[in-house]
Amino acid sequence: MSLPPNAAAVVFDLDGTLIDSADDLGAAANRLLASEGRRPLTPQEVRRFIGDGSRVFVDRTWAATGTPADGSDGAQGLDSLVARFIAEYQSDVAGHTRAYPDAVETVARLKSAGLAVAVCTNKPQRPAELVLEALGFAPHIDAVAGGDRFAHRKPDPRHLLDTLALLGVGSDRAVMVGDNEHDMAVAHGAGTGAVLVSYGYARLPLAEIEADARIDSLAALPALLGL
Template sequence: MANIVFDLDGTLIDSAPDIHGIANRLLEQEGAPPISLEQARDFIGNGASVFVERMRQARGLSDDMHDRLLADFIASYDTAVNLTVLYPGVVDALAILKAKGARLGVCTNKPLRATRAVLAHFGLDVTFDAVLGGDSLPTHKPDPAPLLATFDALGPGPRVYVGDSDVDAETARRAGIPFLLFTEGYRKSPVAELPHSATFSSFDQLVPLIQSVLEPAS
């Protein structure tokens, strides 16, 4: 069928409650007030280091604390799965795509160990043929290199990227790959401002949408 690569946080999973919990435990240890769940969602997307930077800045914590807070954040990430949920319809959509012969990948700015841990938690570790995290390469999204590397690992064939955010849209644009925007995730900009081939709000729309995007290439 095709090679389909997915973003993770805000696309396949809603992990913000777990990430919010990690952040507020770290802030409590520093005697700083908590951030809101909405703030946590807004800080997600550019990787763990940027999340910690935004968290620090929101609470006035100094730059010289960054490395220590980041190390503590990453150390907590692997087991932060209990409040994370799959978006409705994800499992069925992935199963249909696999049955149709699609090769599936994940390209995320989440650290690789944490990525593999949450995929295993949901039994999806065997679903994906290639998985790249935010620390798999020297660069991360919106640099197109991780996305292109994920597709290269899947092999030849038509390519479609599925994500939810401004970062994902820019990554796809730079890579020159059709982008399907999941509108219920963590994006910060209006849909109309993000480059995309099509949008969807429910995963039961995804398979026919992918087929329609691929029709010109068939």
């Protein structure tokens, strides 16, 4: 699908698209690891592990630093570790997290131009809401769909379709903006336009990710949408 000529809604991914949250995610993970006598993650590992939600992030963290969370040597169950990680992260979601350049301003411009704006993220709902509030995005966003709001999450297209339902906008008049392969896959699966940013946490080479358009800065998005 190409970008709709009359877009009524823009849906953003969060981590790696609107915000650079790797430092705070890594800090929360490393506090948890330290409490269990494990080595810290490197910044490179943190960035590779981001994008699939807290459960997968913690599972990758545990597997990378010793016995996996479902191991037989007394390792705590994954559910317990995920709950502890979320509590650690939620206690300081924006200590070192920053909005990417022009991100807040672009979201505000889209909203002021009459478009509906939402966030569709695999980050849990409450931390997502907290960081959007802390960094000044919240007044310009109509809906937030975290990874635990629905029974499915990216790359399942139903995550994006249910987000659009919150806005009351059909997929043929919507654009998904993200930084990785999951964001573009969910856009294609849901039938929305797909815009890939050139920064963020993609695990595949950007040239291998199919998108309708590519931008180096969110500042380029309004013109791309004809605003």
